Amino acid sequence: MTCKVVVxxxxxxxxxxxxxxxxxxxxxxxxxxxxxQAAGLExxxxxxxxxxxxxxxxxxxxxxxxxxxxxxxxxxxxDLVVLAGYMRILSPAFIARFEGRLLxxxxxxxxxxxxxxxxxxxxxxxxKIHGCTVHxxxxxxxxxxxxxxxxxxxxxxxTPDSLAARVLAQEHRIYPQAIRWFAEGRLxxxxxxxxxxxxxxxxxxxxxxx
Ligand code: GRF
Numbered sequence: 001m002t003c004k005v006v007v008x009x010x011x012x013x014x015x016x017x018x019x020x021x022x023x024x025x026x027x028x029x030x031x032x033x034x035x036x037q038a039a040g041l042e043x044x045x046x047x048x049x050x051x052x053x054x055x056x057x058x059x060x061x062x063x064x065x066x067x068x069x070x071x072x073x074x075x076x077x078x079d080l081v082v083l084a085g086y087m088r089i090l091s092p093a094f095i096a097r098f099e100g101r102l103l104x105x106x107x108x109x110x111x112x113x114x115x116x117x118x119x120x121x122x123x124x125x126x127x128k129i130h131g132c133t134v135h136x137x138x139x140x141x142x143x144x145x146x147x148x149x150x151x152x153x154x155x156x157x158x159t160p161d162s163l164a165a166r167v168l169a170q171e172h173r174i175y176p177q178a179i180r181w182f183a184e185g186r187l188x189x190x191x192x193x194x195x196x197x198x199x200x201x202x203x204x205x206x207x208x209x210x
Contacts, residue, residue: 003183006078007031010087013040015175022176025183029076066094092139102137105175107167114142119160130154132171134178145194147178150205
């Protein structure tokens with residue numbers, strides 16, 4: 001049976017686009033945004049994918065909002081929920097409800113630089129390698145079991161924007177890959193570590209950068 005996926009996003013939705021265009025063995029059954037103006041919703045509509053806006057500003061109570069969001073997601077009966085630039089912290093109850101079928105992409109090599117402004121912080125620290133991580137979401141913010149990571153070089157003349165662009169190109173490679181593995185039932189999660197059933201494939205991507 002095809003893996004049914006619900007995507008949550010808040011903004012431009014370039015990761016969603018990369019996923020939708022990757023010809024994965026999945027059915028994207030809905031895209032949901034907490035921001036009605038999110039460009040990602042427009043793109044979903046253009047592809048005939050059900051696009052749902054649930055405006056969080058109309059529901060100030062996070063727990064209630066997340067319960068409503070969870071109900072909306074369940075309506076689509078997904079096997080997997082993909083956070084693709086969903087810019088709100090999720091309540092513990094929501095995470096418990098979807099744990100094991102909730103993936104996120106984070107623009108750093110976790111556990112380095114959890115939270116926001118990752119590219120600025122990487123430059124401030126003077127790291128020479130930066131990147132992105134796809135991980136299962138747990139209650140521990142940006143610390144769930146890692147599925148795949150991609151590394152890029154940091155250049156002397158990088159700005160947060162140039163570094164973000166280099167990392168984003170890799171996000172668009174590794175998120176579809178992670179989702180494909182999930183859909184194929186190849187991800188084995190044991191004791192907080194995710195391995196692949198066929199371990200000849202690498203879960204790291206080392207990019208020479210552009
Ligand atoms: C990406 O950098 C992702 O890693 C982070 O939010 C950003 C979303 O970008 N979680 P987009 O909306 O997918 O273009």
